[in-house]
Amino acid sequence: MLTQNKTPPAHRVKITKEDLVSFEKEIAEIFATGTIRAPVHLRAGREEQLIEIFRNIGPDDYVFGYWDAHELALLKGVPREMVKQAILEGKSISLCFPEYKILCSGIAGSLMGAATGVAWALKHQGKPGTAYIFCGDMSAETGIFHEAVKYAVHFDLPAKFVVCDNGLSVMTKTREVWGCDDPWFKGTKFEEKIIYFKYVNGYPHSGLGKLIKF
Template identity: 45%
Template sequence: MLSQLSADDLIRFETDIANEFNAAKIPAPVHLYDGNEESIINVFNKVKAEDWVLCSWRSHYQCLLKGVPEAEVKREIRAGRSISLCFPEYRVLSSAIVGGVLPIAVGIALSIKRSGGSNKVFCFMGEMTSETGIAHEAVKYSRNHNLPIHFVVEDNGKSVCTDTRAAWAQERLTYEESTDPMISYYRYESKYPHAGAGVRVQF
């Protein structure tokens, strides 16, 4: 059973984590979401319990929406594992390496196809990740082999502090407003910095 959390529930969770982080109660980096609640809930309307969800360093919302209980997500974050949350029993996996989960997502989708499964993989990435070679290979391979995978590009315009469009001298990104059924794209603006919660310095 997938969670029925609302946008307000997600914001409340992330606000709690931000406060704990700023109070130095979390001994490791956190990457917080803000401003994408409706968009990500929209994506999760298509995600089933048997599907796999693959994420980056920013994955609190995906874990909650995939059905991991809030207390379990909080316990892992407090233990310093926010940056690479993995709950295989809930079929949600993350990596803090840019592009790190993409080949894993493609491999899971290939294995589902080979074993005749009916579930699929949802693979989240930031817009800078989506411009990397590894993303282009993952999308091309998945499309050409007709794999049961859906890529979600979340565009906050930035790669840490770098403007992604300026970095590539490209006004319109590769998957921007994509109508490809294999790809969802949405734009959002966050009130949080790339990492941390805006008060306590870390990294």
């Protein structure tokens, strides 16, 4: 539920690669015990790229993400224990901390329009901040991604689409679906609003790759 009138965090704690790695490791260990009765999506291998991107993200900026957002929440400044508690409550795939301006959903493509709308509002209300939308390589192939990027570019909105390319859509190889090696936006004017990087995920798409009994 959206909470309003909460004071935003007064300061930001510097998050290191080791912090991100150890957080995911801790969650993996807890998930293996069967105490988290909901899907958990862990990520490894993109810590440095995310830290670099978050150097430009501050309290005025909004972050939108999907099912794989533990690292995004920590980097946005949400306290470690708060992120952990949400995951223990089964919210790994839909982490939302409105007071920290980070909103995530487990539904592929669902937030592209909302994020672009926030960017529109920031621009037309004269407010500071940029809307950052983090997604995977296959999500970047969806129709709504195309529409959102096109709109953001043509109206020059304060929006950045961050495509984290792990070469997979769950267990499907993205390149086999695309029929080519490059993402559709490579070499187009739409790259202006897109940050793109490749990584190899050290974890399976979801969970630990083995059946966990609750």
